[in-house]
Structure formats: structure tokens, C-alpha cells
Amino acid sequence: MPSPLFDLTGKTALITGSTKGIGKAIALHLAQAGARVVISSRKADACAAVKQEFDALGLEAIAIPCNVARPDEVDALVAKTMATFGRIDILVCNAATNPVYGPTASASPEAFDKIIGTNVKSVWSLCNQVIPQMAARRDGAVILVSSIAGQKGNAVIGLYGVSKAADSALVRNLAVEWGPSNIRVNAIAPGLVRTDFAKALWEDDKLRRQREELTPLRRLGEPDDIAGLAVLLAGPGGAFITGQTFVADGGVTIA
Numbered sequence: 001m002p003s004p005l006f007d008l009t010g011k012t013a014l015i016t017g018s019t020k021g022i023g024k025a026i027a028l029h030l031a032q033a034g035a036r037v038v039i040s041s042r043k044a045d046a047c048a049a050v051k052q053e054f055d056a057l058g059l060e061a062i063a064i065p066c067n068v069a070r071p072d073e074v075d076a077l078v079a080k081t082m083a084t085f086g087r088i089d090i091l092v093c094n095a096a097t098n099p100v101y102g103p104t105a106s107a108s109p110e111a112f113d114k115i116i117g118t119n120v121k122s123v124w125s126l127c128n129q130v131i132p133q134m135a136a137r138r139d140g141a142v143i144l145v146s147s148i149a150g151q152k153g154n155a156v157i158g159l160y161g162v163s164k165a166a167d168s169a170l171v172r173n174l175a176v177e178w179g180p181s182n183i184r185v186n187a188i189a190p191g192l193v194r195t196d197f198a199k200a201l202w203e204d205d206k207l208r209r210q211r212e213e214l215t216p217l218r219r220l221g222e223p224d225d226i227a228g229l230a231v232l233l234a235g236p237g238g239a240f241i242t243g244q245t246f247v248a249d250g251g252v253t254i255a
């Protein structure tokens with residue numbers, strides 16, 4: 001019999017950016033642990049396809065397209081989820097963007113606003129809308145997908161790192177504000193994971209090998225490597241954990 005510490009039966013989980021990569025893996029494993037899940041991303045057809053995959057596996061899922069950079073779509077995402085399930089017990093803010101590479105000074109003000117708007121402001125807005133109904137039940141878990149780029153200076157993806165550091169700061173603050181209502185708020189900071197998002201950093205054989213050499217576990221991450229932490233933080237196993245950012249990076253930041 002599986003441990004009740006990882007049992008999410010009866011819970012509803014909303015995961016942004018869950019049609020591929022890390023978000024999809026998190027949605028899959030939360031659903032396999034018993035949660036009903038909301039699949040969401042900008043593309044309606046991708047959302048519908050993932051819902052069908054989950055249906056075929058006997059997992060309960062609905063699809064609600066949403067671009068987290070658009071406040072009206074974020075509002076509708078929450079409203080439609082509440083109308084369907086009547087509650088959100090687990091919120092995973094996973095969708096993010098990185099439109100620029102290079103020194104922070106070379107980014108345009110528009111790129112700056114896009115990164116902060118998508119990666120931080122939308123997360124703040126989602127949390128503000130979702131957490132109060134959790135607090136009313138005195139139970140809920142919020143998980144932000146941050147990055148190790150938020151923990152170190154970076155010559156290539158600096159502004160993205162700034163946004164991910166802000167997510168970790170938001171986690172600490174929300175944990176303080178909502179802890180008395182038994183809401184747990186944590187972040188996961190992945191290292192380099194083999195997804196489309198990070199293709200530029202791993203597709204080149206030389207770059208990939210260099211990265212593997214610098215990583216104690218001698219490999220890049222896979223989306224499932226991140227999902228286990230999410231299941232822990234979402235359920236009873238994470239009941240006494242809040243305000244933290246957990247690194248899953250094969251050891252690259254400690255080497």
C-alpha cells in the first residue's frame with residue numbers, strides 16, 4: 001500500500017504551463033497520486049491533447065487554455081477551475097518565459113517587463129486569487145517553479161535569474177503571510193532539464209558534455225526528476241515545510 005504521506009486523493013491541482021516539460025511531468029505525477037488536475041498552457045489544442053492522454057490513463061483532468069502573461073486569462077483560469085471543481089488545493093506556478101540572452105544591460109525595457117510580468121507578476125496574481133479559498137479551509141499547498149539561475153549570477157540568462165530570485169522571495173513572503181492559515185508555499189529550483197525551454201543550453205553536444213562534466217551526477221535532468229519534489233510538497237509529506245526553495249540539479253551548484 002502506498003504511503004498516505006504522498007496520497008493526493010480528493011485534491012484539485014492547477015498547474016500552469018502543463019502541456020509539456022516539467023509542468024506536464026508534475027501534472028502527471030500529481031494525478032497519479034490521486035489529484036484531479038487542470039492542464040493549462042497558451043495553446044488550446046495542446047491542452048486538449050494532454051487531457052486526452054490523461055483520460056486514456058484513467059486520470060481525472062480538465063483543459064483550460066491560459067497565457068499567464070494576460071491578466072484576463074489568469075482570472076478566467078481561476079474562475080473556470082472553481083466553477084468546475086469548486087476548490088483548488090494545490091497551485092503549481094510553472095509557466096515562465098525567457099525572451100533574452102546576454103548581459104542584463106542589453107535587454108530592452110519591453111523584454112524586462114515581459115520577463116517580470118510573466119515570471120513574477122502573474123504568479124503573484126494567481127497566488128492572490130487562489131490562496132484565500134485555501135485559507136478558508138485552512139489547507140493548501142503552493143509550489144513555484146524557480147531555477148538555480150535565481151541563486152547565482154549568470155552571464156547568459158541574467159534577467160531570467162532575477163525573476164526566478166524574485167519567485168523565491170515571493171515564496172518566503174507568502175509563507176509568512178499565509179502560514180497562520182496552514183498554507184504552505186515553496187519553490188523548486190531545477191538545474192538544467194532536457195526540455196524545449198532549455199534546448200539552446202543542451203542541444204549542442206559540446207555544451208551538453210561540458211555541463212555533464214560539471215554535474216556530480218554526470219547527467220542533465222529529466223522532467224520526472226522534478227516531479228517527485230512537487231508530489232512531496234503538495235501532500236501530507238510536506239505538511240511542515242514552508243517558505244523554502246529546493247534545488248534539484250544533479251549537484252551542479254554544490255560542486
Ligand SMILES: NC(=O)c1ccc[n+]([C@@H]2O[C@H](COP(=O)([O-])OP(=O)(O)OC[C@H]3O[C@@H](n4cnc5c(N)ncnc54)[C@H](OP(=O)(O)O)[C@@H]3O)[C@@H](O)[C@H]2O)c1
Pocket residue numbers: 016017018019020021022023040041042043046066067068069094095096097118145146147148189190191192193194195196197198
Ligand atoms: N528546463 C530547464 O532547464 C529549467 C531549469 C530551471 C527552471 N526551469 C523552469 O521550469 C518551468 C517549466 O519549463 P520547461 O523547461 O518545462 O519548459 P517547456 O518544456 O518549454 O514547457 C513550458 C510549458 O509552459 C507553457 N507556457 C509557455 N509560456 C506560457 C505562458 N506565457 N502562459 C502559459 N503557459 C505557457 C508551454 O506551453 P505553450 O507553448 O502551449 O504555452 C509549456 O506547456 C519554467 O518556469 C522554467 O523557468 C526550467
